[in-house]
Each structure stands twice: as C-alpha cells, then as structure tokens.
Amino acid sequence: MDAVYSAQAKIKQDLGLSKVKVIHNQNYQRHGTKSYVYLLNRFGFQPTKPGPYFHVDKVKQHGLIPEELKAAIGGTVHKERMLVKKLGQKDDDQTGEVTAEDQQNDSMYICQIGVGTPPQKLLVDFDTGSADTWVFSTLQGKSTSEGHNVYDPKKSQSFKKLSGKTWKIQYGDGSTASGECVSDTLALGGLTIKKQTIECASKMSKQFAKSTGDGLLGLAWGKINTVMDSGEADPQATPVENMIKQDDIPKAAELFTSAFYSSRDKDPKSFYTFGFIDQDLVKKSGQDIHWTEIDNSKGFWSFSSESCSINGEKVDLSGNTAIADTGTTLALMSDKVVEKIYDQIPGATYDWLNQGYIFPISVKADDIPEVKVAVGDAEYVIQKEDLAFAITDDKKNWYGGIQSRGMMPFDILGDTFLKSVYAVWDQGNKRFGLVPKIEDTQSLTPPPDSSGSGGGEKERVLSTALVSDDSVAPVLV
Secondary structure: OHHHHHHHHHHHHHHOOEEEEEEEOOOOOEOHHHHHHHHHHHHOOOOOOOOOEEEEEEEEEEOOOOHHHOOOOOOEEEEEEEEEEEOOOOOOOOEEEOOHHHOOOOOOEEEEEEEOOOOEEEEEEEEOOOOOOEEOEOOOOHHHHOOOOOEOHHHOOOOEEEEEEEEEEEOOOOOEEEEEEEEEEEEEOOEEEEEEEEEEEEEEOHHHHOOOOOEEEEOOOHHHOOOEEOOEEOOOOOHHHHHHHOOOOOHHHOOEEEEOOOOOOOOOOOEEEEOOOOHHHHHHHOOOOEEEEOEOOOOOOEEEOOEEEEOOEEEEOOOOEEEEOOOOOOEEEOHHHHHHHHHOOOOOEEEOOOOEEEEEOOOOHHHOOOEEEEEOOEEEEEOHHHHEEEEOOOOOEEEEOEEEOOOOOOEEEOHHHHOOEEEEEEOOOOEEEEEEOOOOOOOOOOOOOEOOOOOOOOOOOOHHHHHOOHHHOOEEO
C-alpha cells in the first residue's frame, strides 16, 4: 500500500483534495418504523413479518368510459405493485394509501457540493445505493423548492442542455421526482468533475420535497441510472465514473472513502474523501485494509456475506450476498439471523404495530450480544449502540437497528453497519476495503435526533441557512 499512498499523496497535493464534511442533519428525527417503511418503498420488497405495511398488485385499466355508464369499451388491463398500509390487525381490515407522514423522508447525513461555474452550493445525500445525481432546480415550482438551495442552469457558464434526456424516480407508494438533464461542472472535495450529467428536478411529490437536502449524489454504478433519451434507457455515468475518466486521476486514486460517526459520539466528525485514503484512520485501527471483490452486475456495491457471529456463535449463510448502502440507515438481514440476534436481548420481541423488533430501553450495553457480519472472508463487529436505533412512540422501547429483509434476496448493510467501519470504495479496481472503527465506549443514551429524546418539536433549519454556514465546507487535511 505504500506506493498507493504515495501516489494519492501527490494527487492530493497537486489538486488540493480535501475531506468532504458530513453534516449531521439536525432536522432528522429518528423513527424506526418510518425508516423501515421508506426501505419497503424504495426497494419494493415484500415483508415476511406481519405489520401494517405491505405490497399489493393493483389492477389498473385504461380506456374505460365513465363508471356510471356501467360499460367498458376497449381498454388495457395491467397490474401495478403498490405499497399500502392495513388500517387494523385483522385479516379483513381495509387498507389505505401510504403517505409522506408514514415514512422517513429525510437523510441523517448530507454533504455540500458545488454545481456550475461559478459553483452553486447545494446540500445533497451521498448514496451508494443510487446512480442518479439529481438536484432541486429553478425548473420546479416554489411550492416544492421553498427553503431549499436550487440550481439555476442559466447562472452557470459551463452549463449545457442535454436535449431529449429526462429522468424519473418512482417509489412503491407512487411518489415521484422527475425532470430534465443538463451537463455541467461538479465540484466536491477539491475535485472538479467536468461534463457531469445533472438531473434537474421539475416535478416532485411531497415525499421528496420534505427532505432537508437539495438532492442526491449517486455513488453506485451507472448501469442503474434512470436517465432516458427520447423514451429509451440512456444510463449516465456517475460522478466517480466521470472522475475516473479524467486524465489527472491516477489508478491509485480511483476511489472514495466514508467514515460515519454516531450523533451519540463525543466527536462525531463524519466525512468522505475522493481520490485518497485517510491513512491516520487506517493506522488507528491497527489493521491493514481488508479487500473484498465487488460484483457490480446489478449496479450495487455487492459482495459475498456468507456468515455472521452472534456472541461468538457462527451462523452459516452459504451463498448469501449483501450490498453496502450509505442511503440506508438500518441494516436488513435474513429472518434467520434477525431472530437469533433478538433472542439474545432481554425482553426483545417482534411488534406488529412497529413492524419490527423492539427491546426495552432499560437494556444495558452489556446485555446486547456482539454481532459480527461477514464482508467477503472477514467479519466485522456492529457497535452495540447502533442496535438501539430509535425510541418507539410509547417511549418504552428501542427499535432495533437490524431488521428483516423480507423477501429480498440479499442483505442491505446501511449506516447501522457502516458506522462501525472505515470504508474504502475502490471503484477503479472493483473492490471494497474495510478496517474496523469502534468507539471506546458504547452509549445507549438517546441521541439528539431521537424522537423520544427531546422535550417538544425542534426548530427546523432550512438548507439555505445550512449552506451559508462555513462549518459545512470541505476542510484541507
């Protein structure tokens, strides 16, 4: 690794690369069930555990004359999968639509980028589970952009319209965000990425508009990008893929890294880097980076995860795979694993209303089992404090940070896992590197962003105010 670090040090100095500070979003309100519903909505999987939320196939017909005429002439029938909620626990209880209030619409972490020349500052969610880079823009109405920083293509000297190119994201509840595409310069962490496809929002549902951030920066693989050109799929390269194409980036620097800390921690200075690895954090772990080959055939950061350990007891998961996803707060694993974990926590139970495993807030850190999850052929501890994700509405229990993946064929290792490691996303070499990053003490004190920790509603801070705060800007290291 010495040669790699040397090459990175040179590019870091030559280009003035810096850490990208991760803002712990003070508007974010932890809520276990809402976070789980968001994942049901985003990934579209059917739950295997009972609860209010599930998917149904609804029949839709086109070309029908008004129902009162009691006849239909022609028309096409097709099925559309929709996320719904049951209004009671009985099998024959009615279902209703899933609204913005039923799910988590905000991000725990947001970061500053610059789009255009000169750079227009925006706060976005860095998401390794998505390949779209979309932003709030002047193309949308004020009702959905109020309080947000918006990108104005007309104010950029490097903007170029991409005629015919459009984009659309749609979730299982029917919520959407969509718009047109432009090409412009993207600045992050000291890097200048030219001719990046920027997806400009012109329409969006309430679910998207309610977020604190001003959009999303996709860090998955471009093959799952949603851009269309004249109605045909036309996936665009992600910022990191475009970074790799640039002549000034050597092979050793074709990567990015992430270090997340909990808001419970004493010094929660989370960050990303682009083009270099934080050697000090690697040295602090006392271990060399362990590399695992990535399978990007489905567009995700996917790898083998064929075992886990619970208090030292190995659980065989032959053939199992997982994805690492910074856009997911929880970790989702198989029912087999999840049941074994909560069987070892005193008072833990599965709760229908919360649609997840919960355990009493009286549980101490020493009562929580040590959980290790395999990434490739190495296992990594998930911090005990991150198994206590959010206080339930009755203020009596914790909603667990690991929950059921339902009928999804792979695990999702979100922030619950990623806060326990320093992650190196080596896109150029199609590999994923980790070293452990465990806090010295484990705190089960409710974090500041917990729904049960405060005495009343917190004052909401707008992204327009956050972006003017110098403390969110990148820092030279």
